[in-house]
Amino acid sequence: MNKKILHLNFSDDGGAGIAVKRISDCLLKLNIDSKILVAEKNMHDKNVLHNQPSFNRFLWQQKKKISRNLKYFFKTKNKNTHTISFLKSNILAQINKYNPDYLNIHWIGNELISIEQIKKIKIPILWTLHDMWLYCGAEHYTYDNNRFINGYLTNNRPQSESGFDLNKWVWKRKKKNLPEEIRIIATSNWQYNNAKKSDLLKDKKIYKLPLPIDTNFWKPIKKKEAKQKLGWDINKIHFLFGFSDYGKKYIKGLDTAIEIFNNYKNKNNKNVVLNIFGEPEKKKFNDQNINILGPINNAEKLRLIYSASDLLLNPSRLESFGQIALESLSCGLPVMCRDGTGTTDLISSSNMGYIIKEPVVENFEDFNNWFNKILISHKQNDLYKSIKERFSYDLIADQYSKILNN
Numbered sequence: 001m002n003k004k005i006l007h008l009n010f011s012d013d014g015g016a017g018i019a020v021k022r023i024s025d026c027l028l029k030l031n032i033d034s035k036i037l038v039a040e041k042n043m044h045d046k047n048v049l050h051n052q053p054s055f056n057r058f059l060w061q062q063k064k065k066i067s068r069n070l071k072y073f074f075k076t077k078n079k080n081t082h083t084i085s086f087l088k089s090n091i092l093a094q095i096n097k098y099n100p101d102y103l104n105i106h107w108i109g110n111e112l113i114s115i116e117q118i119k120k121i122k123i124p125i126l127w128t129l130h131d132m133w134l135y136c137g138a139e140h141y142t143y144d145n146n147r148f149i150n151g152y153l154t155n156n157r158p159q160s161e162s163g164f165d166l167n168k169w170v171w172k173r174k175k176k177n178l179p180e181e182i183r184i185i186a187t188s189n190w191q192y193n194n195a196k197k198s199d200l201l202k203d204k205k206i207y208k209l210p211l212p213i214d215t216n217f218w219k220p221i222k223k224k225e226a227k228q229k230l231g232w233d234i235n236k237i238h239f240l241f242g243f244s245d246y247g248k249k250y251i252k253g254l255d256t257a258i259e260i261f262n263n264y265k266n267k268n269n270k271n272v273v274l275n276i277f278g279e280p281e282k283k284k285f286n287d288q289n290i291n292i293l294g295p296i297n298n299a300e301k302l303r304l305i306y307s308a309s310d311l312l313l314n315p316s317r318l319e320s321f322g323q324i325a326l327e328s329l330s331c332g333l334p335v336m337c338r339d340g341t342g343t344t345d346l347i348s349s350s351n352m353g354y355i356i357k358e359p360v361v362e363n364f365e366d367f368n369n370w371f372n373k374i375l376i377s378h379k380q381n382d383l384y385k386s387i388k389e390r391f392s393y394d395l396i397a398d399q400y401s402k403i404l405n406n
Contacts, residue, residue: 002033003032003033003101003102003404004033004034004035004098004099004100004101004102005024005027005032005033005034005035005100005101005102005103005104005404006035006036006037006049006095006098006100006102006103006104007020007023007024007034007035007036007037007104007106008036008037008091008095008103008104008105008106008108008112008113009036009037009038009106009107009108009112010038010039010040010107010108010109010110010112011038011039011040011041011042012036012038012040012041012042012043012045012048013042013043014107014244015130015244015323016106016107016130017038017107018323019106019128019130019187019211019321019323020036020106020107020128021036021043021045021048022211022212022213022214022393023104023128023211023212023396023400024036024047025214025393026212026393026394026396026397026400027397027400027401028047029393029394029397030394030397030398030401032397032401034047035047035048035049035098035100036048036049037049037050037091037094037095037098038050039089039091039110039112049094049098066087073163073164073166074138074161074163074164074165074166074167075161075162075163076139076158076160076161076166077160077161078139078141078142078143078160078161079250080139080140080141080142080248080251081109081139081140081141082138082139082140082166082167083108083109083110083111083133083138083140083170084111084138084166084169084170085108085111085112085113085114085115085170086111086114086115086173087111087114088114088116088117089111089112089113089114089117091112091113091117092113092117092120092121095121100123101123101124102123102124102125102126102404103121103123103124103125103126104125104126104127104128104185105118105125105126105127105128106127106128106130107130107131109133109140115170115173115174115177115178116173116177118177118178118179119177119178119179121179124181124183125179125181125182125183126182126183126184126185126403126404127182127183127184127185128185128187128209129184129185129186129187129191129195129320130187130320130321131320132148132194132318132320134174134184134195134200134201135148135194135195135198135199135200135201136148136167136171136198137152137166137167137168137169137170137171138166138167138169138170138171139167141251141318143317143318144158145194147167147171148171148194148198148199148200149197149198149199150199151171151199152165152167152168152171152172153168154168171200174200175199175200178200182204182205183204183205183206183207183403183406184201184204184205184206184207185206185207185208185209185403186206186207186208186209187208187209187210187211187320187321187342188208188210188320188321188322188342188343188345189208189342189344189345190319190320190340190341190342190344190345191320191321191342192206192208205406207403207406209396209399209400209403210321210345210390210391210396211321211323211326211391211396212391212392212393212395212396212397213326213327213330213387213391213392213393214393215330215384215387215388215391215392215393217299217303218303218327218330218331218387219303219330219331219332219384220307220331220332220380220381220383220384221303221304221307221308221331222307222380223307223308223310223332223380226304226305226307226308227308229304229308230304230305230308232308233271233273235271236271236272236273237270237271237272237273237310237311237375238272238273238275238308238309238310238311239257239260239261239264239272239273239274239275239309239310239311239312239313240274240275240276240277240305240306240309240311240312240313240328240333241254241257241274241275241276241277241312241313241314242276242277242278242296242312242324243276243278243279244278244279244295250317251316251317251318252316252317253313253314253315253316253317253338256313256315256338256360257274257313257315258274258290259360259361260313260315260336260356260360260364260367261274261290261313263364263368264364264367264368264371265289267364267365267368268368268372272289273289273290273291274287274289274290274291274313275291275293275305275309276290276291276292276293277293277294277295277296277302277305278294278295278296279294279295293305302327303327303331306327306328306331306332306333307331307332307333307380309328309333310333310334310375310378311333311334311335311336311371311374312324312325312328312333312334312335312336313336314328314335314336314337314338314343315336315337315338315356315360316337316338316341316343317338317341318341319337319338319341319342319343320342321342321343321345322335322337322341322342322343322346325337325343325346325353326346326387326391329346329352329353329383329384329386329387330383330384330387330388330391331380331384332379332380332381332382332383332384333380333383334351334352334353334354334374334378334383335347335352335353335354336353336354336355336356336367336371337353337354337355337356338355338356338358338360339355339356339357339358340358346387348386348390349386350370351374351377351378351379351382351383352383352386354367354370354371
């Protein structure tokens with residue numbers, strides 16, 4: 001296949017940026033011409049296009065400010081990101097300059113492109129879902145399924161919102177401007193089911209395709225060796241939790257992770273520590289058994305941390321897929337995740353992880369029993385083999401190619 005594919009994403013880093021890079025890399029291995037177009041480029045990669053002159057970058061910053069100011073007329077208790085995609089950008093000219101055969105849209109927050117401009121794109125569009133924004137209003141995640149299923153109406157607005165109905169306004173613009181022939185890629189069953197029942201996407205072509213991972217890199221290091229390299233006590237049990245934004249502590253389930261950690265520590269009378277990587281505020285944790293590792297920007301060190309840990313706590317309340325969980329499993333680390341999220345797709349057996357159901361507190365004993373068995377029977381390479389068989393670059397690239405040809 002000599003087709004040219006252009007991926008559109010706001011940045012080349014962050015969760016979506018990493019996912020897009022992996023998708024593009026696996027396509028390149030099939031000799032598919034795959035490039036990424038971003039507004040903010042942080043990595044040195046010839047396949048990431050960034051043709052913004054400094055003046056346009058200045059205008060972009062001004063547009064982001066205008067967008068934020070418009071949100072002041074809208075009051076909501078939903079603290080997740082809201083994107084209105086109202087202000088035009090010069091991104092269409094850059095898309096046309098590259099002249100791809102397909103455009104794969106990903107995360108387009110921060111006014112990367114307006115909803116109205118999307119309608120003007122003439123080439124076939126694929127849209128990979130990294131959150132709930134495409135089938136919702138302005139919100140990227142919501143706990144209220146009623147509106148995205150039945151439409152954003154005046155009579156179904158949550159009581160927790162007031163002022164200008166920003167979500168309804170954005171949803172109506174999507175309803176008017178989303179192309180008829182757009183193809184949707186859902187990265188998990190959770191995303192697929194949401195999209196299929198949403199008012200905006202229910203009549204679109206929707207495909208299930210998980211995110212890939214480079215299993216030649218993300219593979220286990222012997223646990224004892226990894227702990228010694230990190231200077232960790234080999235006699236302690238190490239729980240791991242990761243997130244990048246303290247403002248998202250609730251949606252990522254930080255409170256649940258600490259509850260599970262404390263319950264296991266107290267009930268089993270074992271020497272257990274909880275290591276948190278990302279950017280949490282240190283002052284929020286006074287427990288000497290909770291270690292703050294800070295941001296981990298080195299992939300090799302992160303691989304060491306996964307390999308050295310005994311369990312990843314990933315109890316997100318809303319999760320589109322779960323890249324941290326995928327990386328962990330590929331490095332042989334079992335995962336605990338919450339039922340009803342995209343991460344559950346990764347757990348194909350009880351050896352790979354534990355899916356905790358609500359109410360969480362009523363399942364602590366069952367979780368503790370499961371984990372004590374895992375400590376005895378766990379084999380890193382079994383988890384790695386399972387991930388390689390389902391999420392390797394070659395496999396996902398082949399499935400992606402079939403979607404293009406469908």
